[in-house]
Amino acid sequence: DAKTTQPTSMDCAEGRAANLPCNHSTISGNEYVYWYRQIHSQGPQYIIHGLKNNETNEMASLIITEDRKSSTLILPHATLRDTAVYYCIVRVAGGNAGNMLTFGGGTRLMVKP
């Protein structure tokens, strides 16, 4: 799986949009960009994933650059409960049995009142 680079930490004001960047310059053509988050003392929670088109669901939006070398996760109206570590991971979707998720350092997002 391609390596990703994320800022170590970010702050965001409650109610504002949180924009979390991720660089994945070595991504392969068949690798998707996945985002998970981990709230303290819980297992990772799936947020969203995409291949090359922008994606949106009830939790967030994912913007992938045209060259696919970077992406941004957008939480449109951050709340205090969005405080967590956000992981950007690239991997082949579905795939074979050995296709685990490899976690980098992630971005620690602190949403402040």
Add this chain to the structure above:
Amino acid sequence: GAVVSQHPSRVICKSGTSVKIECRSLDFQATTMFWYRQFPKQSLMLMATSNEGSKATYEQGVEKDKFLINHASLTLSTLTVTSAHPEDSSFYICSARDTNTGELFFGEGSRLTVL
């Protein structure tokens, strides 16, 4: 959405004893499950890949005789920490791969404290 259940969520044990952690996929079959370990303020580190009906594959540096993995059914994998020591205290997380879709789902994690 798909649910993966881990049990127990918290366990405290004495040094030298063994502890078993269960990981169950509740509404899908999982031929493959993954076990991760996470120390405070660190990321998740893959320990081993658990395959139903066969031996687990361990990552470099993870002792297979200390961390016993059994994946006897399509919905259950267990991790047994044998002869636990305080340095084994950690947050253990499993992930199950849906056999049909290939997507991965995580359990809630199990916090082990060895006294």
